[in-house]
Amino acid sequence: MGTTQRTDAAWMAGCAELVARLERPDFAAAFTALLRQVVPVDTLLVTFYFRDRPPRTVYHELPPELVALCVDTYAAGVYRLDPFFQTFEAGIADGVHRLRDLAPDNFYRSTYYRTFYRDTGAEDEMGLFRRLDANRGLVVSLARAPGARPYGVAQRRRLEAAFPLLITAACRHWEDAASRHWEDAAGPAAEAADPVASHVARFGDGLLSEREQEVAGLILMGHSTLSISHRLAISEGTVKAHRKHIHAKLGIASQAELFARFLKTLPLRPPDGPGRR
Numbered sequence: 001m002g003t004t005q006r007t008d009a010a011w012m013a014g015c016a017e018l019v020a021r022l023e024r025p026d027f028a029a030a031f032t033a034l035l036r037q038v039v040p041v042d043t044l045l046v047t048f049y050f051r052d053r054p055p056r057t058v059y060h061e062l063p064p065e066l067v068a069l070c071v072d073t074y075a076a077g078v079y080r081l082d083p084f085f086q087t088f089e090a091g092i093a094d095g096v097h098r099l100r101d102l103a104p105d106n107f108y109r110s111t112y113y114r115t116f117y118r119d120t121g122a123e124d125e126m127g128l129f130r131r132l133d134a135n136r137g138l139v140v141s142l143a144r145a146p147g148a149r150p151y152g153v154a155q156r157r158r159l160e161a162a163f164p165l166l167i168t169a170a171c172r173h174w175e176d177a178a179s180r181h182w183e184d185a186a187g188p189a190a191e192a193a194d195p196v197a198s199h200v201a202r203f204g205d206g207l208l209s210e211r212e213q214e215v216a217g218l219i220l221m222g223h224s225t226l227s228i229s230h231r232l233a234i235s236e237g238t239v240k241a242h243r244k245h246i247h248a249k250l251g252i253a254s255q256a257e258l259f260a261r262f263l264k265t266l267p268l269r270p271p272d273g274p275g276r277r
Helices: 003-020 027-038 064-076 083-089 111-120 154-185 195-201 210-221 223-232 237-252 255-264
Strands: 041-049 055-059 095-098 124-131 138-146
Touching: 003 027, 003 154, 027 154, 027 237, 041 083, 041 237, 055 064, 055 138, 064 111, 083 138, 095 154, 111 237, 111 255, 124 154, 138 154, 138 237, 154 223, 210 223, 223 237
Parallel strands: none
Antiparallel strands: 041 055, 041 138, 095 124, 124 138
16 A cells, blocks of 8 residues: 555544544544644644633643643733734634744744743644634644744645644534633623733833833734834834833833733633643
């Protein structure tokens, strides 16, 4: 039997296992095995994003020492700086998207990337995005470890070919977990806007002007001076002046201190614990 025939046979067997294990506790094993036939994956997370509440990670392959950082701290507010969440909120189309194609121009030099993202054990990422309705979406995140070859165009195309099967199965299996989370959060607290979103928008309240808060938020997301000037329709010189004022008013001297100050203000809460169905 030739290599192509063996590969096709393995793929078909994997597809059969995936369908057979839907809504069973061993579904994740079949899902990840089939996914790894398509592209290499060092770490995988399945996360539901919401427009008015923090995200919910329903499955992950994280080592125990990274769960608090990648799940709990992330959901406490850091997710607002993640290009994956930002593009979900902006209404990105369903499909396969690479982090490098979504990230702001200064992302890989940002403190978020250097002091948070790389601490998660990832250096590159690709995501399968599916919007479920106006308020919810599913993202399957595939991460590469430091030193591994980044995802290229050929790998993205292979994943695009498998996308309809993989994302449909993931939504079918895990959507009930997101629905429970949505219903559990309903009630008086759900009537207000996302408290984390308003918390991020208020970062620097009492110290920074409204425009300085906007600039600080874009700096935290990884936008350069040029990018901020374009987004806010102000000159680069004005952006630099705002940076100087932000540092002076917050008593900081670097972007790293800005990020540390932001982290200290997050409303950390006890973890819900990710599902592992």
